[in-house]
Structures are given as C-alpha cells and as structure tokens.
Amino acid sequence: MQRVVLITGGMSGIGLATAEAFQKQGDVVFVVDRQETPAGQAVVRSSGGKYFAADVRDFAAAENTVTQIVSEKGRLDVLVNNAGISRDHLLWKMSEADWDDVLAVNLKGAFNFLHAAAPVFWKQQSGKVVSVSSINALRGKMGLANYAASKAGLIALTRTVARELGSANVNVNAVAPGMIETPLTEDLPEEVLAKSWEEAALGRLGKPQEIADVILFLCSEQARHITGQVIVVDGGQTA
Numbered sequence: 001m002q003r004v005v006l007i008t009g010g011m012s013g014i015g016l017a018t019a020e021a022f023q024k025q026g027d028v029v030f031v032v033d034r035q036e037t038p039a040g041q042a043v044v045r046s047s048g049g050k051y052f053a054a055d056v057r058d059f060a061a062a063e064n065t066v067t068q069i070v071s072e073k074g075r076l077d078v079l080v081n082n083a084g085i086s087r088d089h090l091l092w093k094m095s096e097a098d099w100d101d102v103l104a105v106n107l108k109g110a111f112n113f114l115h116a117a118a119p120v121f122w123k124q125q126s127g128k129v130v131s132v133s134s135i136n137a138l139r140g141k142m143g144l145a146n147y148a149a150s151k152a153g154l155i156a157l158t159r160t161v162a163r164e165l166g167s168a169n170v171n172v173n174a175v176a177p178g179m180i181e182t183p184l185t186e187d188l189p190e191e192v193l194a195k196s197w198e199e200a201a202l203g204r205l206g207k208p209q210e211i212a213d214v215i216l217f218l219c220s221e222q223a224r225h226i227t228g229q230v231i232v233v234d235g236g237q238t239a
Contacts, residue, residue, distance in 0.1 A: 002026050002027055002028060003022075003027045003028070003077035003078055004027070004028050004030070004069060004073045004075055004076050004077050004078070005019075005022045005027050005028065005029050005030065005049075005077065005078040005079075005080070006030045006031075006032070006065070006066070006069060006076060006078065006079050006080070006113070006117070007019050007022075007029065007030070007031050007032070007080040007082055008031075008032045008033070008056050008080065008081055008082050008083035008109060008110075008113060009032070009033055009056070009082040009083030009084060010029070010031035010032065010033055010040060010080075010082060011031060011033040011035065011036055011037045011039075011040035011041075011051075012033075012037055012039075012040065012182070012183050013180075013182030013183050013208050014082055014132060014177070014180060014182060014208045014211045014212065015031070015033070015080070015082040015083070016037070016039060016040050016043065016208070017207075017208035017209045017211065017212040018080055018082065018208075018211070018212040018215050018216070019031055019040065019043045019044070019047075020043050020209075020212070021209070021212040021213065021215070021216045022047070022078070022216065023043050023046060023047040025216070027047065027077075027078075028047050028048045028049045028073065029043060029044055029047040029049040030044070030049040030050050030051075030052065030065075030069050031043075031044050031049070031050075031051050031052065032051075032052045032054050032056060032062075032065055032083070032113075033051070033052075033053070033054075033083070034053065034054070034055055035053070036051055036053065050069075050072075052065050052068075056083045056105060056108075056109030056110075056112060056113065057104045057105055057108055057109055057112070058112070059112050059115075061112075062109075062112035062113045062115070062116045063112075063115075063116045065113075065116070066113070066116035066117055066120060067116075070120055075120070075124060076117055076120045076121070076124075076127070077126070077127060077128065078127070078128045078129075078130075078219050079113060079114070079117045079127070079128070079129045079130075080129075080130050080131075080132070080215060080219075081109070081110035081113060081114070081129070081130070081131035081132065081154070082131075082132045083105060083106075083109050083110075084105060084106045084132065084150075084151075085101065085102055085105045085106065086102065086144070086146075086147045087099075087101060087102050087146060087147075088143045088144055088147065089143060090142070090143055091145045094145060094146060098146060099145075099146045102146040102147055102150050103146060103149065103150050103153075105150075106147070106150035106151060106153075106154065107150045107153045107154055107157070110131050110154055110157060111157065114129065114157070114161055117129070118161070118164075118165060121165060121168055121170045122165065122168045122170075124168075125168050125169050126168070126169050126170065127165070127168070127169075127170040127171075128170070128171050128218070128219040129158075129161065129165075129170065129171070129172040129173070130173050130174065130175060130215045130218050130219060131154050131157070131158050131173075131174045131175075132154075132174070132175055132177065132211070132215075133151040133152075133154045133155050133158075133174045133175065133176045133177075133230060134147070134148070134151040134176055134177060135176050135177065135178045135232060135234050135237060135238050136148045136151060137151035137152040137154065137155055137176060138152075138155075138176060138230070138232070138238065139238060151176075154174060155174055155176075155230055158172055158173065158174040158228065158230070159228045162227045162228030163228065166227060166228075170227075171218070171219075171223065171224065171226060171227045172227055172228065173218045173223075173226060173227060173228070173229050173230070173231065174229070174230045174231070175211060175214050175215060175218070175230070175231050175232075175233055176230050176231065176232045176233065176234070177206060177211050177233050177234060178196065178199075178200065178205075178206060178232075178233065178234025178235055178237040178238070179196035179200070179205050179206065179234075179237065180205060180206040180207065180208060180210075180211060181205050181206070181207060181208070182208055196237065199236075199237040199238075200234070200235040200236050200237050201235060201236025201237075201239045202235040202236055203235075204235060205235070206233065206234070206235055210233060211233055214231055214233050218231065
C-alpha cells in the first residue's frame with residue numbers, strides 16, 4: 001500500500017536518505033525544511049509529495065503542514081522527526097541563545113509535529129513515528145550539553161508518546177545514530193572525526209542510508225510489535 005510520509009529536515013543528510021528510501025518503495029513523501037535542495041526537490045516531486053518551507057520551531061506551521069497533507073491525501077501514515085541542529089560549546093561558554101535554539105529545533109520541533117499528527121493517527125487507529133536521537137543522548141559528550149539534552153528529551157518524548165498512542169495501534173520509536181557523514185558533521189575538526197573512527201568497532205563512520213534503512217524497518221509491518229524503543233546505529237562506537 002502506498003503510504004503518506006512526512007519527514008522534517010528532509011532536504012539533506014539522514015532526512016534526504018530517508019526520503020529517498022520511502023520514495024523508492026513507492027510512498028508519497030512530504031518534506032519540511034528551512035531550505036530546499038535540488039536532490040530533495042527531485043525526490044519529493046517524483047513521489048507525488050510536496051516540500052514545505054517551514055521552521056519546525058513554529059507550532060502553527062506544524063499544525064498547518066499536517067492539516068494540508070491530510071486535506072490533500074486523506075491520511076498521514078508516517079512521521080519522521082529528523083530536523084536537528086548543533087551549537088557546540090563547553091557549558092560555561094555556551095550562550096543562552098545556543099541552548100534555546102538547539103532545544104527549540106531538536107525537541108520542541110518534534111513536539112510540534114507529534115502534537116499535530118497524534119489526532120490524525122488516533123482517528124485512523126494507525127501510524128508510525130520515528131524520531132532521530134543520538135548516542136550522545138545516552139552517554140553524554142563534552143561540549144554537547146544542549147545537543148545531548150535535546151536528544152535525551154527526544155527519547156523520553158518517544159517513550160511517553162508510545163504509551164499514549166499504543167492503544168491506537170501506533171508505533172513510536174527512535175534511532176540513535178553515532179557519527180554519520182552528513183552536512184552537520186562535515187565541518188567538524190579532524191581530531192573529532194578521528195576520535196569517532198577510533199571508537200567505532202567497524203572502523204568507519206556511518207552513511208545516511210544506513211540510518212534510513214533502520215527507519216524504514218521501524219515503519220514496516222515487520223516491526224509492528226516494536227514501540228517505545230531506541231535503536232542504536234553507531235558501528236560499535238558505544239560497544
């Protein structure tokens with residue numbers, strides 16, 4: 001069955017790889033992002049979906065996006081909360097704006113779209129949600145107080161919503177990637193990337209498609225009895 005999929009932050013990195021994965025299996029893909037990319041637009045157009053230029057921090061924009069999708073397609077089957085940013089500093093050097101911006105995008109953004117999608121899923125008595133967290137939500141990491149806190153909050157939000165929507169046959173899970181080759185990580189210092197290489201049991205950084213594959217699985221019927229879980233995909237960084 002062709003499904004209707006909404007992905008936040010879907011124009012690059014893990015989000016784009018996920019959009020491509022759903023598009024390749026014939027689903028209709030809608031993407032929310034602050035700016036478009038040619039590759040992202042190509043995926044959206046070929047799937048029959050649409051790109052929404054919006055900031056996930058905007059509560060009303062999230063409500064309007066979901067309303068438009070349901071009005072046009074009659075349903076929403078999958079929500080992937082992928083939008084995320086980082087503003088790395090040691091805690092005592094971190095500005096209030098750095099803290100607020102990361103929490104607003106990474107955590108409040110997911111809340112906004114879950115808040116908008118939950119009534120749709122409840123009415124349908126079906127739905128799949130996957131949110132992209134991080135291994136640093138589970139272990140902490142120097143210089144990432146805001147990022148780790150936002151991603152840890154995302155795990156708690158995932159587990160809570162899994163309980164709230166479970167009786168409506170909605171699966172709500174999270175993935176926790178390790179270091180992945182994305183636009184978010186490509187500008188990191190060489191020593192940071194080298195440390196991640198050393199940590200990984202597989203001896204390499206992950207690819208966006210490898211996260212997308214796990215997201216696709218969690219949204220499949222094969223994963224119908226998995227909910228409230230966090231799947232670590234890190235090449236053995238935390239092994």
